[in-house]
Amino acid sequence: MSSILAALGPMPKTLITIDFESFWSSHFQMKKMTTESYVRDPRFEVIGVAVKVSTRPSVWMEEADFRAWARGVDWSTVAVLHHHAHFDAFVLSERFDIRPAFLCCTLSMANALQGPGQGGKLAVLAERYGVGVKGKELDETQGKHRRDFTPEEWLRFGVYANNDNDLARALFDLMVRRLPREELWLIDTTVRMFTEPVFRADQAVLAAAAEGERAQKRKLLLGVASSAGVKLPSGATDEEVAEAAGVVLRSDPQFANVLRSFGVEPATKPSKKKGGVGYAFAKTDPAMQALLEHPDENVRALAETRQEVKSNIIETRSERIAAIGRRGAVPFYLKYCGAHTHRWSGGDKMNPQNFNRGTDENPGQLRAAILSPPGYVLVVADSSQIEARKTGWVGGETAVLDTFRRLDALGYNEKGEPVGDFYSERGSVYFGRAITKKTHPVERQTSKAMELGLGFGMGWFAFSGSLLKGFLGAPPVQFGVKEVELFGVNVARFASEPLWWNGPTGAAEVARLRESGARLPKASEDQAGAFLLHCAVTHHLVRLYRTSNARIAAYWETCKKLIEVMAQEGPPDAVRVRLGPIEVMHQAIRKPNGMVLHYPKLHRRGDGYVYWGSKSNRMQWVKVYGGLLTENIVQSLARDVVAEQALWVRAAGWHVATTTHDEIVCVVPEDQGERCLADMRRIMRTPPAWCADLPLNATGAIAKSYGDAK
Numbered sequence: 001m002s003s004i005l006a007a008l009g010p011m012p013k014t015l016i017t018i019d020f021e022s023f024w025s026s027h028f029q030m031k032k033m034t035t036e037s038y039v040r041d042p043r044f045e046v047i048g049v050a051v052k053v054s055t056r057p058s059v060w061m062e063e064a065d066f067r068a069w070a071r072g073v074d075w076s077t078v079a080v081l082h083h084h085a086h087f088d089a090f091v092l093s094e095r096f097d098i099r100p101a102f103l104c105c106t107l108s109m110a111n112a113l114q115g116p117g118q119g120g121k122l123a124v125l126a127e128r129y130g131v132g133v134k135g136k137e138l139d140e141t142q143g144k145h146r147r148d149f150t151p152e153e154w155l156r157f158g159v160y161a162n163n164d165n166d167l168a169r170a171l172f173d174l175m176v177r178r179l180p181r182e183e184l185w186l187i188d189t190t191v192r193m194f195t196e197p198v199f200r201a202d203q204a205v206l207a208a209a210a211e212g213e214r215a216q217k218r219k220l221l222l223g224v225a226s227s228a229g230v231k232l233p234s235g236a237t238d239e240e241v242a243e244a245a246g247v248v249l250r251s252d253p254q255f256a257n258v259l260r261s262f263g264v265e266p267a268t269k270p271s272k273k274k275g276g277v278g279y280a281f282a283k284t285d286p287a288m289q290a291l292l293e294h295p296d297e298n299v300r301a302l303a304e305t306r307q308e309v310k311s312n313i314i315e316t317r318s319e320r321i322a323a324i325g326r327r328g329a330v331p332f333y334l335k336y337c338g339a340h341t342h343r344w345s346g347g348d349k350m351n352p353q354n355f356n357r358g359t360d361e362n363p364g365q366l367r368a369a370i371l372s373p374p375g376y377v378l379v380v381a382d383s384s385q386i387e388a389r390k391t392g393w394v395g396g397e398t399a400v401l402d403t404f405r406r407l408d409a410l411g412y413n414e415k416g417e418p419v420g421d422f423y424s425e426r427g428s429v430y431f432g433r434a435i436t437k438k439t440h441p442v443e444r445q446t447s448k449a450m451e452l453g454l455g456f457g458m459g460w461f462a463f464s465g466s467l468l469k470g471f472l473g474a475p476p477v478q479f480g481v482k483e484v485e486l487f488g489v490n491v492a493r494f495a496s497e498p499l500w501w502n503g504p505t506g507a508a509e510v511a512r513l514r515e516s517g518a519r520l521p522k523a524s525e526d527q528a529g530a531f532l533l534h535c536a537v538t539h540h541l542v543r544l545y546r547t548s549n550a551r552i553a554a555y556w557e558t559c560k561k562l563i564e565v566m567a568q569e570g571p572p573d574a575v576r577v578r579l580g581p582i583e584v585m586h587q588a589i590r591k592p593n594g595m596v597l598h599y600p601k602l603h604r605r606g607d608g609y610v611y612w613g614s615k616s617n618r619m620q621w622v623k624v625y626g627g628l629l630t631e632n633i634v635q636s637l638a639r640d641v642v643a644e645q646a647l648w649v650r651a652a653g654w655h656v657a658t659t660t661h662d663e664i665v666c667v668v669p670e671d672q673g674e675r676c677l678a679d680m681r682r683i684m685r686t687p688p689a690w691c692a693d694l695p696l697n698a699t700g701a702i703a704k705s706y707g708d709a710k
Contacts (some may be wrong), residue, residue, distance in 0.1 A: 002181075002182065004182060004644060004647050004648060004651065005181055005182060005185075007648070007651035008185055008647060008650065008651045009651075011079060011102055011181075011184070012077055012078050012079040012100075012101050012102050014053070014054060014077065014078045014079065015054060015078070015079045015080075015081055015104070015169075015172075016051065016052065016053050016054075016073075016078055016079070016080050016081070016100075017050075017051070017052040017058070017080075017081040017082070017165045017168055017169045017172075018049065018050070018051055018052075018080055018081070018082060018088060018092065018165075019049070019050040019082065019083070019088065019161050019164045019165050019168070020046060020049055020087075020088050020091045020092075021046070021047045021048050021049070021050070021138075021141075021157060021160075021161050022044060022045060022046055022047055022091070023043065023044070023045040023047060023144070023145055023146075024141070024142060024143075025142060025143040026142065026143070028041070028043050030087070034348045034349050034350070035086055035087050035090060035194075035333065035348050036090070036194075036324055036327070036331055036333075036348060037323075037324075037327070039087070039090050039091055039094055039095070040094060040327045040328060044095070045145060045146060046063040046066075046091070046095070046146075047141070047144075047145075047146050047149070047154075047157065048060055048061060048062060048063070048146075048154065048157060048158055048161060049061045049062075049063065049066040049161075050158065050161035050162045050164065050165045051066065051069070051165075052162070052165040052166070052169060055169070057162070058161075058162035058163075058165040058166060059162070060155070060157075060158025060159075060161055060162055063146075066096075067096065070096060070098060075098055075099065075100045075101065076100075076101050077101060078100055078101060078102075079100060079101060079102035079103070079104055080092070080100040080102070080103055080104065081104040081105075081106070081168060081169065081172055082103075082104070082105055082106075082168070083105070083106045083107055083122045083164065083167075083168045083171075084105065084107050085103050085104070085105035085107070085108065085187075085191045085195070086105075086191060086194050086195065086333060086347070086348075089103050089105075089191055089192075089195040090194060090195045090331070092195070093195045093196055094328075099195075099196055102188050103187070103188045103191045103192065103195070104172060104184065104187065104188070105187055105191055105336075106122075106125070106168050106171045106172050106175065107120045108187045108190070108191070108335075108336040108337065109171075109172070109175045109176070109179055109187065110125055110171075110175065111335065111336060111337040111338065112179060112183055112187075112336070112337040112342065112595065113175055113178055113179065113596075114598065115337075115340055115597075115598045115600070115613065115614070116335075116337065116338055116339065116340060116345070116614050117613065117614025117617075117618075117619050118600070118614075118619075122134050122164060122167055122168065122171075125167075125171055126167045126170075126171065129170075129171055129174055129175075131167055131170035131171055131174070132163070132166065132167050132170065134163065134164065134167060135159070135160040135163055135164075137156060137157055137159070137160035138160065140153075141157060180593055180594040180595065182593065182643075182644070182647060183593075183595065185647055185650070186336060186643055186646070186647065187336050189646065189647070189650060189656055190334050190335075190336040190344065191336075193331070193332045193333075193334055193656075193657060193658050194331040194332060194333045194334070194348070195331070197328070197329035197330055197331035197332070198329055198372070198373055198376070198655070198657055198667045199329060199330040199331075199332070199370050199371065199372070199373075199657065199667075199706075200325065200329060200330065200370075200371040200372070200373055201321055201322060201324065201325025201326075201330050201369055201370065201371070202325075202368070202369040202370075202371050202705065203322055203325060203326075205365055205368050205369040206318045206319070206321055206322040206325070206365075206366075206369045207318075207322065208365065209316075209318035209365035209366060209369065210316050210318040210319050210322070212365065213297065213316040213317070213318055214238070214316065216297065216298075216301075217297075217301040217316075218238055218241055220298050220301050220302070221241050221242055221244075221245035221301065221305060222241055222245075224245040224248055224249065224258060224302070224305075225241065225244040225245045225248060228248040228254065230244045230245075230247070230248065232244055242305055245305050246305050246306065249302060249305050249306040250306060252278070252279045252281055255279075255281060255302070255306055256279055257517050258302060258517075259291075259299065259302065260516055260517035261517035261518070261519055262296060262298055262299050262302075262469060263465055263466065263469040263518075264291075264294070264296075264299055266279050266280070266281070266287075267279070267280040267285070267287030267290075267615070267618060267620075268280060269285065269287075269618075280618065281306065283307055285618065286617035286618040287617060287618045288303065288306075288307075289617055290617035290618075291303035292304065292307075293346065293349065293351060297317075317350065317366065318365070318366065318369070320349065320350060321350065321366065321369060322369075324350075329373070330370065331348075332350075332352045332657070332658040333346065333347040333348035333350065334346065334347065334352070334353075334658065334659070335347045340597070340598075340613060340614065340632065341597070341632055341635040341636040341639060342595055342597070342636055342639050342640070343635060343636070343639045343661070344659060352370075352658060352660060353660045353661060355367045355370075355660075355706070365707070366707075367705070367706040367707035368705050368706070368707030368708070369705070369706075369707070370705060370706035370707070371704060371705050371706075372667055372704055372705075373667070375669060375670060376667050376668060376669055376670060377667070377668060377669075377670050377673045377702050377703065377704060378657075378665060378666070378667060378702070378703055378704070378705070378706055378709050379654075379665070379666040379667075379668055379673055379676045379677050379680060379700065379701075379702050379709070380663060380664070380665050380666075380700060380701055380702075380703070380706070380709035380710070381663070381664055381677065381680040381681060381684055381698050381699065381700035382662055382663045382664075382698060382699055382700065383638075383641065383642055383645070383662040383663070383684050383696065383697075383698055384418065384696075384697040384698055384699055385404075385422055385451075385697075386638045386641065386642070386662045386696070387452075387455070387634055387635065387638055387662075388400070388422070388451050388452070388455065389401070389404055389694060389695060389696065390634045390637055390638045390641070390694070391455040391456075391552060391630070391634050392404070392549075392552065393691060393693075393694045394555060394580055394581075394630070394633060394634060394637070395549070395551045395552035395554070395555035395630075396551050396555075397549055397551045397552050398551075399429075400426075400549065400552075401693075401694075401695060403422065403425050403426065404422065404695040404697070405695045406420070407419075407420025407421070407422055407425060408420065408685075408695055408697050415701075416677075416681065416699065416700060416701075417699050418697055418699065421436070421437055421444075422451075423437075423444055423445075423447045423448040423451060424436050424437055424440075424444050424447070426447045426450075426451055427440065427443045427444050427446065427447030429548055430443075430446075430447055430450065430541075430544050430545070430548060431443050431447075431487070435447065442482075442483070442486065443486070445477070446483075446541065449467060449471050449474070449477065450541055450544075450545050452471070453466060453471055454541075454542060454545040454546075455549075455552060455630075455631075455634070456556075456627045456628065456630050456631035456634070457553075457556045457625070457626060457627020457628070457630065458542070458627070459542060460535065460538045460539040460541075460542040460543075461509060461512075461513060461535075463538045463541070463542055464513060464518070464534060464535045464538040464539075465513060465516070465518045467479075467534075467538065468518050468519065468520065468521060468534070469518075469519075476521035477521075478520055478521050478522050478530070478534050479533060479534045479537035479538065480522075480530065480533050480534065481533060483533075483537045484533055484536065484537060487537060487540055487541070489536050489537050489540045490536075491532065491533060491536040494506040494532075494535070494536040494539055494540075495507040495510075495532055495536070499539075506532075506535065506536065506539065507532065509535070510528075510531050510532050510535045511528075513531065513535065514527070514528070514531055518531075520534075555630055556626035556627045556630050557626055558579065558626070559626040559627075559629040559630045559633070560625060560626030560629075562577060562579065562584050562589075562629060563602070563609050563624055563625070563626070563629055564609075565577055565584055566584055566585070566586065566587055566588070566589070566599060566602055567587070567602045567603055567604060567609060568586070569586070570586055571586065572585065572586045572587075572588075573585060573586075574586070575590075581637065581690055581691065582633060587599045587600060587601070587602045587611070589632075589633065591636060591637065591640060592640070592688075592690035592691075593640050593644075593690075595636075595640070597632060597633075597636055599611040599613070599624065600612045600613065602624070605621070608623055608624075608625060609623070609624050609625070610622060610623055610624065611624055637691070638662065640688070641687070641688060641691070641694075641696070642659065642661075642662050642664065644688050645664060645683050645684050646659055646664050648683045649664055649666065649679065649680055649683055652679045652683070654666045654668060654676050654679065654680070655667050655668060664680060664684070665706070665709075666680065673702040674702070677700050677701075677702055680698070680700055681698050681699075681700055684696065684697075684698035685697055685698050
């Protein structure tokens with residue numbers, strides 16, 4: 001048993017499988033609502049409950065009988081299994097005030113074992129694992145309250161629910177053998193973030209945020225309409241503005257071009273009408289649904305308008321959270337292993353991972369609106385620059401690791417923040433002079449963008465576009481004459497010479513960037529010239545990064561060779577290559593914790609490789625290359641570090657309320673905040689045994705609101 005499992009303690013020996021069947025209709029169902037709003041709605045009604053204790057036969061109960069039976073169970077000593085625990089365990093908590101000692105979820109387990117988007121419905125998994133066949137009786141219950149069932153119909157529905165329990169338990173017994181025990185604890189922790197919520201909503205902050213969202217949306221849609229030559233009166237209503245923009249956006253080519261201007265490449269799908277491929281812009285297309293949940297609020301607004309939702313009735317995220325807060329505590333729905341790299345993703349139409357942190361001048365209002373309950377505080381700790389650290393570690397870039405070790409040794413200021421500044425230090429390396437955040441803000445910010453953006457092989461073309469739209473949520477950056485002189489860039493040479501052997505010139509590629517829909521954040525009479533200056537600088541910076549981090553760049557080439565090895569036919573579980581902490585197998589990479597990154601159907605296509613995976617919420621062929629595989633490995637290993645840290649925080653006795661990328665959030669009594677923060681800093685500065693030489697650091701804060709804890 002690992003030390004973390006010993007610290008967490010034993011799991012309950014008794015496993016009870018529970019499946020709730022509830023009223024649904026054409027208008028009242030989870031396909032059209034969120035899980036939270038469906039369960040908390042006054043119309044919610046339990047039709048029956050299927051209960052399977054250990055491996056005994058499942059029993060179908062009336063709600064009243066279930067309540068009576070539940071009163072005799074010591075829930076602090078049992079584990080409960082659901083197929084979709086975010087739903088069933090939420091019902092158990094909200095409607096029955098039952099919170100078991102441990103929660104298991106076969107849907108979450110399937111995400112971990114096969115990857116997201118590979119089919120997680122109970123019927124699909126039952127067939128895939130050969131444990132039985134799911135019934136179809138649910139289709140017969142639409143619009144039927146409990147009183148509408150005949151005795152025979154209700155009993156037949158019970159056969160269906162009992163079978164679901166048997167399937168879920170059979171799946172659990174098969175999957176649990178392949179899943180590391182630590183991951184079961186992570187599933188339990190993740191599900192409880194939603195089913196046992198603690199956060200409160202600040203209605204005043206959310207009301208102000210909603211006004212700001214609407215104003216921003218109006219400005220965006222006015223720009224869309226204006227760019228297409230549509231003239232609107234100065235007093236046009238929000239509905240008129242939305243309708244005018246909607247006419248433009250309902251044209252597939254125009255909508256695609258607008259998306260590209262925001263750095264989003266539109267998803268495509270096979271088209272019978274067009275005899276090839278078309279855009280995946282239908283309301284039911286997963287890619288379109290993904291746009292409605294996009295982290296960029298402008299992209300979300302465009303997608304909403306495309307779907308003919310009037311601006312004055314669009315429910316903004318602020319209004320959605322406010323409505324949740326009026327119904328009760330605010331649950332955070334995170335999908336365990338929702339991303340290919342095993343990181344968490346968002347769910348229930350409210351992805352807290354996309355809540356903008358903001359700045360002191362422009363605070364992130366959604367984070368500011370999330371409050372601790374009375375008598376409690378939020379304790380937030382962040383694993384500092386973990387991706388840059390992990391990139392240097394897997395690549396063996398000793399200069400980067402030594403820089404981190406030296407800066408970490410400088411200690412912390414009175415706020416508990418590290419004294420050393422990694423981005424200034426690296427800027428000093430890149431630009432050949434001492435850089436500080438105060439004296440050289442441009443160079444320091446440029447260094448930060450380079451470290452965050454170029455570690456996975458991004459080229460100057462993509463880097464140029466990313467900076468123009470705002471890299472990773474930062475304000476847009478446009479380089480010009482000042483940066484050309486500051487960095488000593490030869491613009492004429494970039495413009496006139498081929499960028500690679502027999503390739504296009506820089507000027508030709510800049511023209512292609514302009515044609516792709518990229519926009520300059522600063523007005524310029526000479527648009528072409530301004531683009532050229534910006535791109536010449538980014539081209540210089542990319543080359544500078546690669547020469548200064550030669551081992552990281554070499555790791556991309558190593559990963560390119562690993563892809564070739566993974567694609568070769570042969571025994572599926574045989575280890576073909578061991579590289580540092582990872583083991584390369586057929587179409588898969590096994591990590592130190594036993595979890596596996598999958599690349600199904602990986603094969604060569606043209607001059608590269610593709611695998612069958614999830615992209616833009618749709619299964620499709622996904623390109624993979626050396627830089628992208630490096631990113632997958634780094635992000636997945638970074639996830640494992642933070643995940644283990646979260647379990648250590650839980651083992652220390654603290655309530656982990658959510659996690660956002662490399663951040664852990666606890667909710668604790670006010671008088672225990674400082675002790676909790678000290679524990680979190682200690683834990684998050686200690687590397688796991690499998691990467692004991694990885695330098696780690698962490699910052700943290702205590703506050704009443706999520707926005708203030710930074």
